[in-house]
Amino acid sequence: MDFWREIFMALSRNKLRTFLTGFAISWGIFILIVLLAAGNGIINAIGEEFSDQSRNVYTLYWGETSKPFKGHGTNRAIYFNDKDIRFLETEAKHVDQVSPSSYFSGTAIFNDKSNNIFVNGVRPVFKDINNVKMLEGRFINVQDEKNSEKYIVIDKTLRDKLFGEGVSPLGQFIIINNMAFNVVGVCEAERHSDGGESYIPFSTLKSIKRISRYWRLSFTVKGLETKEENEAFTHYLRTQLAHLHEFDPDDTSAVYIGSTQEEYLQTMKIFRTFELFIWIIGFAMLISGIVGVSNIMRITVKERTNEIGIRKALGAKSRSILASIVTESLIITTIFGYIGMWLGMIAAEVGGTILAKVQEGKEISLNIVPSIDIRIVLMATALLIVCGVLAGFFPARNAVKIKPIEAMNYR
């Protein structure tokens, strides 16, 4: 009890010293958190920018055999069917989500206007794989696919031609080949097309068109992080398909297997470099925070050398002096560290909100939104506190070690 009273008294009677020490610690942690948040914001923005390359997508294209195999001649066309989809979805290793697609073309009519239309039957995952950007409404979802809904997502070109620019088509029905489709979303026109693309659930397309073979199949993969792994996977895939379609596994023209692995691996490399970069910056900031906090603690203890000498002359034991100094610095660093941490998080949050407001509706290349990882924040704060206390401990131990008479005369 007496011990704590002594400590509280020392802290409250030396308000300026307590405040300055505390401020240094608060400031160190505050800056650290704000900069970490900014760094995270930049990495997130870059991540978004590269999002269309941050997925490893495989695509199988139809081909023709070039080698005879098991009684089959050459130049036999290999198309894909529902058995392949089932194989990919249930058996194949590494396959994440399969995105089969097929299309038909026709004429879309709304009131007195009409236009050519390409109707793609797709699964919800198509949007992510092909990076479809929505302008309004939504894309085809799992529910639509399950119920074979007659919902349609049209691109901007089609919207402008049928409904007029800036007119929302959501909830309207367009007629395609005598069938009515309810418009649920509008997306941007594909970069390399003249427009007129539209998307309906894959199951809906199948029920209309009775399609049983596909020219191509796309799917995402997981857990292929090196060139070697990708090559092994391609080989595995070809062998399996050869088995299903009865062609020579060495016949590379029977099925073409393409993937975005190169871009994917490159993007991952860029990501990792940036992540490393942010970590290095964060680490450097942590170090400078530690140096700042340690310095003020060191100076504070040096200033108290006289007091330490007096206390020793009066019969204080080294351990009791050390205990009170360490406890004092622990209290200061914890309280002010906590304050700095909260202020830093509030600042990051407020900064994020302001930035989001400023960036709203503007065409900017990087959409930076500061974000913080609470675990990292807590860890950094704890580390700074520990270092602050240690930084106080060592000079205090030295001050306690020197002879009282020298400590008293210390200037």
Next chain:
Amino acid sequence: MIRLEKINKTYFGAQPLHVLKGIDLEVAEGEMVSIMGASGSGKSTLLNILGILDNYDSGEYYLNGKLVKNLSENEAADMRNRTIGFIFQSFNLIPFKTAMENVALPLYYQNVGRKKRNELAMEYLERFGLKEWADHYPNELSGGQKQRVSMARALVTQPKVILADEPTGALDSKTSAEVMQILREVNQSGITMIIVTHERGIALRTNKIIHLKDGVIENIEINNPDSIDFDKEIK
């Protein structure tokens, strides 16, 4: 009370400095002695050794019948706390503690309860006429008041020996005389008193003047303070 036998002390720096060269000294209980000497004579070192603030290289130092040698830090701290009271030239009060808290501090290190501590501290402050100043901080006190606070602090543990290092060095002559008067009274209550000074006028108020020169005791002068008219002497 104090017995020194062939105390040697050398400071090992770039140039080893043999500061005390075999000091033999005995101070009986209740004596009032002063140590005089030019700067560099070793008087401060001697006082530090007597106060267990510094150690010595060879010889033997008995304090209150106990050999002070190779003490652990904690033993030294305990012995300082219970046997010795210090009075310093620069008072060495803790600036952020009130007069009363400063006086009570040595008792804190004896684990005396707060209430008891403050009672005792007040008692001693009252004895030195500082009752009204108990709640004041050192920077609100005059030099004489500060030295009286530090005397109260030195006495509050009822030590056997008071060691005073130039106790009047920072005070004017009138206040010096007052402080010396108090120290005399303290000595008359039975506490052994050792005063380091370079002022002849101060030394003349003690019963024994030990002259130190170049690390050896040159001579010991027996003195009778009662035969001296100090009003003349100090001026």
